[in-house]
Amino acid sequence: xxxxxxxxxxxxxxxxxxxxxxxxxxxxxxxxxxxxxxxxxxxxxxxxxxxxxxxxxxxxxxxxxxxxxxxxxxxxxxxxxxxxxxxxxxxxxxxxxxxxxxxxxxxxxxxxxxxxxxxxxxxxxxxxxxxxxxxxxxxxxxxxxxxxxxxxxxxxxxxxxxxxxxxxxxxxxxxxxxxxxxxxxxxxxxxxxxxxxxxxxxxxxxxxxxxxxxxxxxxxxxxxxxxxxxxxxxxxxxxxxxxxxxxxxxxxxxxxxxxxxxxxxxxxxxxxxxxxxxxxxxxxxxxxxxxxxxxxxxxxx
Amino acid sequence: xxxxxxxxxxxxxxxxxxxxxxxxxxxxxxxxxxxxxxxxxxxxxxxxxxxxxxxxxxxxxxxxxxxxxxxxxxxxxxxxxxxxxxxxxxxxxxxxxxxxxxxxxxxxxxxxxxxxxxxxxxxxxxxxxxxxxxxxxxxxxxxxxxxxxxxxxxxxxxxxxxxxxxxxxxxxxxxxxxxxxxxxxxxxxxxxxxxxxxxxxxxxxxxxxxxxxxxxxxxxxxxxxxxxxxxxxxxxxxxxxxxxxxxxxxxxx
Numbered sequence: 001x002x003x004x005x006x007x008x009x010x011x012x013x014x015x016x017x018x019x020x021x022x023x024x025x026x027x028x029x030x031x032x033x034x035x036x037x038x039x040x041x042x043x044x045x046x047x048x049x050x051x052x053x054x055x056x057x058x059x060x061x062x063x064x065x066x067x068x069x070x071x072x073x074x075x076x077x078x079x080x081x082x083x084x085x086x087x088x089x090x091x092x093x094x095x096x097x098x099x100x101x102x103x104x105x106x107x108x109x110x111x112x113x114x115x116x117x118x119x120x121x122x123x124x125x126x127x128x129x130x131x132x133x134x135x136x137x138x139x140x141x142x143x144x145x146x147x148x149x150x151x152x153x154x155x156x157x158x159x160x161x162x163x164x165x166x167x168x169x170x171x172x173x174x175x176x177x178x179x180x181x182x183x184x185x186x187x188x189x190x191x192x193x194x195x196x197x198x199x200x201x202x203x204x205x206x207x208x209x210x211x212x213x214x215x216x217x218x219x220x221x222x223x224x225x226x227x228x229x230x231x232x233x234x235x236x237x238x239x240x241x242x243x244x245x246x247x248x249x250x251x252x253x254x255x256x257x258x259x260x261x262x263x264x265x266x267x268x269x270x271x272x273x274x275x276x277x278x279x280x281x282x283x284x285x286x287x288x289x290x291x292x293x294x295x296x297x298x299x300x301x
Numbered sequence: 302x303x304x305x306x307x308x309x310x311x312x313x314x315x316x317x318x319x320x321x322x323x324x325x326x327x328x329x330x331x332x333x334x335x336x337x338x339x340x341x342x343x344x345x346x347x348x349x350x351x352x353x354x355x356x357x358x359x360x361x362x363x364x365x366x367x368x369x370x371x372x373x374x375x376x377x378x379x380x381x382x383x384x385x386x387x388x389x390x391x392x393x394x395x396x397x398x399x400x401x402x403x404x405x406x407x408x409x410x411x412x413x414x415x416x417x418x419x420x421x422x423x424x425x426x427x428x429x430x431x432x433x434x435x436x437x438x439x440x441x442x443x444x445x446x447x448x449x450x451x452x453x454x455x456x457x458x459x460x461x462x463x464x465x466x467x468x469x470x471x472x473x474x475x476x477x478x479x480x481x482x483x484x485x486x487x488x489x490x491x492x493x494x495x496x497x498x499x500x501x502x503x504x505x506x507x508x509x510x511x512x513x514x515x516x517x518x519x520x521x522x523x524x525x526x527x528x529x530x531x532x533x534x535x536x537x538x539x540x541x542x543x544x545x546x547x548x549x550x551x552x553x554x
Contacts, residue, residue, distance in 0.1 A: 204353040211405040212458040
């Protein structure tokens, strides 16, 4: 006879753990002999209406109270492995009293509390409440709501990113167009720069050439200025020499007149005048001789 | 049943744990981005002036010495808006000094001073020399360093010549105290007073002589810095009162 683990009223874990299932099977078989004497009434059979185990393929068992409603065991813990009272052998042979109760799922055993108490029920039959199912449903609901909210948030974020990507794409195309235009302008500007560089180099060369010419002209001007100053000096000296020579000539003329009329002068006076004239002419000739070298410039630029 | 509940709780906890990595909505695209402009070609080291000349070229001037019966030319470089450095022999026996900038401006010199320590002279002007001035190095160059000489060789066009430092040597003319530097840069008469620049554009010396092997000699920047820090070492240069030809072994043309 099968038994149902009290901690797993629906027998899911029994299906997952065949060892427990087999042990319960053996234990149930061992207690089958007592089923005739201490079997609870059919109305207290434990069944699982309307639920099928997904693992074993058998019809799930739900404890059923005397009123035919399902009930929940409250003696979990150490008594979890105890067997519930076995069903009547006759009833087991004849099939379940409940339309959803198979024979091999009738819960009975010698250690069941009801069995120990002489088959009399001391617990009010209660309907087992699917707390785990409620918790599961609640959690799933919360998770579903959270996932929905999260999905909505992600959709919103994705939408904003998509909009921004479109904006960036537009900006990128604009920048690309600007870049192409700037590159074209850059090429044009570079050509102008090259042309201007050539013009600048030419202008610089011209400035240097003109500066050099200007400097050379300045040197020439300075040289001419110096030469002019020297010529002025020479001119002044020449004027002095000229004056001296003129006075020399005049003195000679005067001397000739004196010599033509010697009776008008004393003999010593003519001779003295001649000596003076000679000295004057000698100085004039010396000044004339000293005039020529000074007009030659000492240095040329 | 407990396993199912446990599994659901675990699934819920897992779902909640996943909340830590829930993707967030995108933030608004920035609209206040202002790109930073790059450095202007007219800024930074080595920048060109609007007329295409470098700072080294703009600070280099041509010096004309109109002496008593002779005219010589040399090179100098601006220390500031009204002061420039050249060689002592460039301004020797001068009756009138004038400087010519790279763009052709002729500026008369108002005063000149020289020193007997080295072939260095200082010229001052009343008119501005421009806006490009020399940046002097703090230490002398090492042997093998690459140098650049900017000047007016033969009194002609502004020219740039390159070379390397050959090493320290005694003054071949004997007019300087201490050692001078020999370089491989080719210079000509009229290059006297040219600034010698390192790779960073800093002045590391002043050209003052050359030899038959086309090696140039420069007054090192350490000597120049010492002289410029001691104004008492300079004495005013007197104008010439007689004609004296320039020394033949120097670069003044």
